[in-house]
Amino acid sequence: MNSNWSTQTKVGEFVEDNILCAQTFEDLSIDFCCGGETSLENACLDTGLEPEDVLNRLRGLENPKTGQEGDLNSVTPGQLTLQIESEHHEYLKKALPRIAELLTKVLSAHGDRFPELIVLEVKFAELREELEPHLLKEERVLFPLIRKLESEELGQNMKAVSGPIRVMLKEHDQAGDLLKNIREITAGFKVPEEGCQSFRLLYEELKFLEKDTHLHIHKENNILFEKIKPVN
Ligand SMILES: [Fe+2]
Ligand SMILES: [Fe+2]
Known part of the structure; x- marks a missing residue:
């Protein structure tokens, strides 16, 4: 989890920080690849989802194990x-x-x-x-x-x-x-x-x-x- 995350964080950034967010976005039909530049708040528009609820769900994810895809940034x-x-x-x-x-x-x-x-x-x-x-x-x-x-x-x-x-x-x-x-x-x-x-x-x-x-x-x-x- 990243303490800097907010509903204004871009959806692509969540996945960059924690690859496990990708599955959550898939489950919620939130586009994190081509729409990766969109903020979480905007991505939730028209979906019926509350950005705060999604944010809490993302914050609750574990950190990926080292050696998994979590460290693509390095x-x-x-x-x-x-x-x-x-x-x-x-x-x-x-x-x-x-x-x-x-x-x-x-x-x-x-x-x-x-x-x-x-x-x-x-x-x-x-x-x-x-x-x-x-x-x-x-x-x-x-x-x-x-x-x-x-x-x-x-x-x-x-x-x-x-x-x-x-x-x-x-x-x-x-x-x-x-x-x-x-x-x-x-x-x-x-x-x-x-x-x-x-x-x-x-x-x-x-x-x-x-x-x-x-x-x-x-x-x-x-x-x-x-x-x-x-x-x-
Ligand atoms: Fe490719
Ligand atoms: Fe490509």
């Missing part, structure tokens, strides 16, 4: 790019085709009774088309550039990365919007009573994908890009 930007690639990019590269295949299977079995699956397939395909090239841009262009600049000890002179970062931020917003669409289409990943095992598995996979991508985008937007913010 790693260098270059180390963080490697951590993001191995943890989140590798996951997405396997999960996106796996979920697409599962979705096709569930759609062919239940598409006539659950037409929302047709819309879901379209939105999921859009998300995949957005994310797959995005990962490659980070892995081939932005992340190697960050590591190169870091190894050359150019320190704060990171202006070269500001263009690619702007593009990545925009793509994160687009992915965030598509994840919101998917949550709406699936009514918050609620499986219909008659839904089979594959249907259940599909919604679990989608829910995990949403959670992992929120954390992934948070690490890039609110930690990595903040660390290397160009001077000026």
Whole structure:
């Protein structure tokens, strides 16, 4: 817990200070990645949640164990790019085709009774088309550039990365919007009573994908890009 926290603290900052806040925000449907710059008070508007109640809940969380993701602030930007690639990019590269295949299977079995699956397939395909090239841009262009600049000890002179970062931020917003669409289409990943095992598995996979991508985008937007913010 951080004693400086208040309802004016930015939601991304809570997660930076304590990674366990990410789960609380997920549970409350508060956007801490693309919306990480919003204060807790503003993030609670339209949710029916009392900012003070949420703040108390966050304050009640334990501190993450050392060695867990809690100390991302102490790693260098270059180390963080490697951590993001191995943890989140590798996951997405396997999960996106796996979920697409599962979705096709569930759609062919239940598409006539659950037409929302047709819309879901379209939105999921859009998300995949957005994310797959995005990962490659980070892995081939932005992340190697960050590591190169870091190894050359150019320190704060990171202006070269500001263009690619702007593009990545925009793509994160687009992915965030598509994840919101998917949550709406699936009514918050609620499986219909008659839904089979594959249907259940599909919604679990989608829910995990949403959670992992929120954390992934948070690490890039609110930690990595903040660390290397160009001077000026
Ligand atoms: Fe990424
Ligand atoms: Fe990204």
